[in-house]
Amino acid sequence: AQRVTQPEKLLSVFKGAPVELKCNYSYSGSPELFWYVQYSRQRLQLLLRHISRESIKGFTADLNKGETSFHLKKPFAQEEDSAMYYCALSVGFQKLVFGTGTRLLVSP
Amino acid sequence: KAGVTQTPRYLIKTRGQQVTLSCSPISGHRSVSWYQQTPGQGLQFLFEYFSETQRNKGNFPGRFSGRQFSNSRSEMNVSTLELGDSALYLCASSLSTGENTIYFGEGSWLTVV
Numbered sequence: 001a002q003r004v005t006q007p008e009k010l011l012s013v014f015k016g017a018p019v020e021l022k023c024n025y026s027y028s029g030s031p032e033l034f035w036y037v038q039y040s041r042q043r044l045q046l047l048l049r050h051i052s053r054e055s056i057k058g059f060t061a062d063l064n065k066g067e068t069s070f071h072l073k074k075p076f077a078q079e080e081d082s083a084m085y086y087c088a089l090s091v092g093f094q095k096l097v098f099g100t101g102t103r104l105l106v107s108p
Numbered sequence: 109k110a111g112v113t114q115t116p117r118y119l120i121k122t123r124g125q126q127v128t129l130s131c132s133p134i135s136g137h138r139s140v141s142w143y144q145q146t147p148g149q150g151l152q153f154l155f156e157y158f159s160e161t162q163r164n165k166g167n168f169p170g171r172f173s174g175r176q177f178s179n180s181r182s183e184m185n186v187s188t189l190e191l192g193d194s195a196l197y198l199c200a201s202s203l204s205t206g207e208n209t210i211y212f213g214e215g216s217w218l219t220v221v
Contacts, residue, residue, distance in 0.1 A: 034210075036212075042214075043111070043112075043212050043214045043215070044198065044212040045211075045212070046209050046210070046211070049209070086151065090208075092164065093156050093158075093163040093164035094139045094156045094158075094164065094200070094202055094204060094208075094210060095141070095153045095156060095164045096141075096143075096151075096153065096210060097153070098150055098151035098152075100150045101150065101151075
């Protein structure tokens with residue numbers, strides 16, 4: 001089965017606190033994973049892809065095949081990070097399987 | 109360069125009617141895919157087209173259909189609309205080769221009354 005699980009619907013933190021948004025996947029093939037972000041009134045946009053192993057806006061994500069996880073982390077949250085975050089799994093021919101999303105709320 | 113463009117942005121239809129949504133991909137992108145986003149089901153894949161051929165299809169009834177034109181522009185059609193079809197319909201495009209980032213449009217908000 002192809003499935004992406006984001007267990008938290010809402011994650012509320014204070015500015016400056018560390019953030020970890022959880023993502024677990026189920027896929028029999030070699031996974032290609034992404035994090036997409038949707039800021040208020042903006043389109044869904046790519047934040048990170050696991051194969052690039054880069055840090056975007058201070059966020060990083062490491063693929064752990066043993067734990068089938070791809071958690072998104074940031075050491076110090078900023079108010080502008082408040083958004084909806086979706087973990088997605090590519091399963092071929094441009095088909096993405098999305099998790100249900102986690103709303104991150106960063107309070108001052 | 110311009111992003112993925114979807115029209116119309118907002119529309120209201122009556123049950124039983126049909127609707128056509130349009131998508132213009134990023135210039136040079138040959139793959140176009142469609143997603144339905146609802147509060148209850150989240151983001152769900154509808155179908156994907158590449159060079160005018162449907163390569164992949166999600167688990168939606170036959171009332172949902174699409175097509176792609178030779179210029180890579182795409183349309184999706186929903187016939188015999190039901191209240192449950194009310195959703196944000198997202199179009200996405202990508203190169204489908206090499207750097208394979210999928211870029212999304214702002215979506216078409218469909219309300220069925």
